[in-house]
Amino acid sequence: MPGAERLRDCAPLEQMVAAQLDSDRKLAAICATPYVFLESKGLLKGRPATAHPAFSDGLANQAKAVDRVVVDGNLTTSRGPGTAFEFALSLVKQLYGEEKARLVAGPMVMFSNWYV
Template sequence: MPSALIVLAEGVEEIEAVTQIDVLRRAGVDVTVAATVSKTVTCARGVRLLADTHLDEITDQIFDLITLPGGMPGAEHLRDSSNLIKMLQAQMSADRWLGAICATPAVALLPHGLLTGRQATCYPAFQSALAQDPHCQLVDAAVVCDGNLITSQGPGTAQVFALTLVEILCGQQVRQQITTDMLTDLR
């Protein structure tokens, strides 16, 4: 069974966090939700989420995927977590999957060199940071996959982002089943 770590910090975007948790769990992924400070996290719009564990308790664990919701100031808090950055650097070095949505590609990954030589996207208000960085190529798309890095734009793209993560970890057939079960393919 594939494993995923979703990291929460105060002020993350709740739609992005919950969508990833829910969709990955529907696909049978072993999801661990960890918080950077307190296990109870107040999100950007005031929704409170309870993490499974504290990030400091699992820094030595290996996950097939580590993924970060966006939101402000959540992305800044993720950027400032030294334990998280060490885990993300190890994840990239080992060529394991890394996902980031909304502000986190620009705010949490870019300053630590985690987008160097990569194509990525992010929330439109932060795209200039990617566009101006000579080591990263901005792609204006809902979801961008480049090697082991998957990025996405924001709350409205959270579901397609989560389904892309399912496809990467579990395959196209599981993604299609989850899409059908969630009525995502209805118009």
């Protein structure tokens, strides 16, 4: 948790993240960070997102708050350590396509319905 607070309190990072979102480049956050940093700084702007269960109730848009991984345009969020593989594979899919994501997932022996 202190990591998300440190991110929140870093002014240069806030400017960088805002620029990333505004330019439609990809941004990803997991665990407490979607709420503690992105929501608290107004960077989610009501977009659907998810966060760790201890923080997800604070998200302004609750439509997908309990989903394991949420992709909304250039923004990807996830709940926490237990969703890290799905989060990572979702990013692989976005950056390199479905075939590459499946190729990466195979040796990891992911369960059959992991795919986001």
